[in-house]
Amino acid sequence: MDSLLKHMVDMTGHRDHAMLDISVVAAVQELAAAAQTRVLSISTSGARPYLRVRASINAGDTPRVEDLHDGGSPGEPLDSYPELAACLARREASAEACGPGCNRTLWLPIWFGDKATTCIEIVRTAPFHAAIVHTISGVIGVYRNFQNLLDYSERDSLTGLLNRKTFEDQLARMLQAPAEPDAPLPGQPERRCSQGEKKGWLAVVDVDHFKMVNDTFGHLYGDEVLILIANQLQASFRAQDRVFRFGGEEFVVLLRSTTLEHARRIIDRFRTNVESYQFPQVGKVTVSVGFVSISPYDSPVVTLGHADQALYYAKTHGRNQVCHYNELVERGLLQTVTTNDTAEFF
Numbered sequence: 001m002d003s004l005l006k007h008m009v010d011m012t013g014h015r016d017h018a019m020l021d022i023s024v025v026a027a028v029q030e031l032a033a034a035a036q037t038r039v040l041s042i043s044t045s046g047a048r049p050y051l052r053v054r055a056s057i058n059a060g061d062t063p064r065v066e067d068l069h070d071g072g073s074p075g076e077p078l079d080s081y082p083e084l085a086a087c088l089a090r091r092e093a094s095a096e097a098c099g100p101g102c103n104r105t106l107w108l109p110i111w112f113g114d115k116a117t118t119c120i121e122i123v124r125t126a127p128f129h130a131a132i133v134h135t136i137s138g139v140i141g142v143y144r145n146f147q148n149l150l151d152y153s154e155r156d157s158l159t160g161l162l163n164r165k166t167f168e169d170q171l172a173r174m175l176q177a178p179a180e181p182d183a184p185l186p187g188q189p190e191r192r193c194s195q196g197e198k199k200g201w202l203a204v205v206d207v208d209h210f211k212m213v214n215d216t217f218g219h220l221y222g223d224e225v226l227i228l229i230a231n232q233l234q235a236s237f238r239a240q241d242r243v244f245r246f247g248g249e250e251f252v253v254l255l256r257s258t259t260l261e262h263a264r265r266i267i268d269r270f271r272t273n274v275e276s277y278q279f280p281q282v283g284k285v286t287v288s289v290g291f292v293s294i295s296p297y298d299s300p301v302v303t304l305g306h307a308d309q310a311l312y313y314a315k316t317h318g319r320n321q322v323c324h325y326n327e328l329v330e331r332g333l334l335q336t337v338t339t340n341d342t343a344e345f346f
C-alpha cells in the first residue's frame, strides 16, 4: 500500500505530460511486476490508425520518454495488434493476448467518451489476475483524470488548440528532436522529400479582415469561423506538428523537420483550403501567413518576431498569401539590423 501511495503522490505532483507518462509506467510496472510497460498514443494518419510509444520501462531499467526520438513517423499500424484493434472497435475496457515465450500482454485504453487516444500496455509472464487488474485500473483512473486536467490547462477553450502558455516548451522540444525522414501528409501516400536542408519551421497565421466578419455577422459567427479554421489547421498539418491559438484570430504552427519547399507547400495548401471553403453564412474567408525556420540560436521571441514581420508583409501586400521571412530579407524587401543579441526590422 505504501508503494501505491508513493506512486499516487508522484503522479499527481507533475504539471507536464511527459513526466506524468513516466510516473504512470513506473507505477504500473512495479504494481504488475511486469517485464515491460508502455504508454502508447493512438492516432490516425491518412485515415489509418497508428500506435506510437510515448514512454516505456523494461524490468530493471529506468523509465524513458520516447517522444523526442520519433521523428515524423506516425508509428506502428494498429492492425499489427489485432486484439487491441478489436477492443478499440468494440469500445471495450481491456484486451489481452498471449505472445511468444508465454508472455501475456494486457492493453488498457484510456477512454474519454467514445474516444481513446492513449493506451497502457503491460507485458508479464504471470497471468493478469482480477485483483491486479483492479489495482492497476485504479492507478490508470488517476492518471486519466490528471491527463485531462493537464490538457484542460494547455488548451484554448474555444478551438481546443494548444494555448500560448505551452508554446515555448513545445518549441524547445522540437529543437531537441533530431531530423528524421518525412512522414506522409495526412491522406497522402508516402513520398520522398525533395532536396534541401530539413529544419523546423514556425508559421504565424492571421485571419484577413476578421473584424469585418464580426461586424457584419456578429461574434457567434466570428467564433464559428475561428473553430472551422482551427479544424482546417489540424487537418492540414501532421500529428507531429503543433498548432496553437495565440489569441484573437492569430494562430501559430510549429512544423517538424522538413525542407523549405515542403514547408511552403504544406502551409500554402492550408491557405488554399481556407480560401476554397464555404463558411456557413459568412461565405469566403482568407488567411495570411508569415513563416521562418526555427533555430536553437534564436530565442522564441526573435523567431516569432521574424515570422510576424513576414506576416505583416503579407498583410500589407494584398493578404491571402504565404510569405517566407528569409526570402523577403534576401530580396531586400525586409531589412534586419542586429543590435546586441537581438535583431530589429524595418
Ligand SMILES: Nc1nc2c(ncn2[C@@H]2O[C@H](COP(=O)(O)OP(=O)(O)OP(=O)(O)O)[C@@H](O)[C@H]2O)c(=O)[nH]1
Binding pocket: 158, 206, 207, 208, 209, 210, 211, 212, 214, 218, 219, 220, 221, 222, 223, 226, 247, 248, 249, 315, 319
Ligand atoms: N468572434 C471573435 N472575435 C474575436 C476574438 N478575438 C478577437 N476577435 C476580434 O478579431 C478582430 C481583429 O481585428 P483586427 O486586428 O483589426 O484585424 P482584421 O480585421 O482581421 O484585419 P487584418 O488582420 O488587417 O486583415 C477584432 O474585431 C476582435 O474583436 C474571438 O475570440 N472571437
